[in-house]
Amino acid sequence: xxxxxxxxxxxxxxxxxxxxxxxxxxxxxxxxxxxxxxxxxxxxxxxxxxxxxxxx
Numbered sequence: 001x002x003x004x005x006x007x008x009x010x011x012x013x014x015x016x017x018x019x020x021x022x023x024x025x026x027x028x029x030x031x032x033x034x035x036x037x038x039x040x041x042x043x044x045x046x047x048x049x050x051x052x053x054x055x056x
Contacts, residue, residue, distance in 0.1 A: 014040045014041060015038060015039045015040045015041070016039060016040070016041050016042075016043060017032070017038075017039035017041070017042045017043070018042075018043045018045060019032065019042075019043075019044055019045065020044065020045035020046055021046075022044070
């Protein structure tokens with residue numbers, strides 16, 4: 001029995017879209033629809049509320 005010590009390396013490129021501070025708006029910022037096709041993962045970093053109240 002022989003051992004094969006070769007390893008396979010695959011590079012996977014992942015593109016991220018990161019946005020924040022979108023509180024108080026009713027729709028996505030205008031730049032986001034044009035970047036959707038260029039991002040694999042979208043991360044929203046908070047401020048989803050209007051007044052940052054606990055009940056929101």
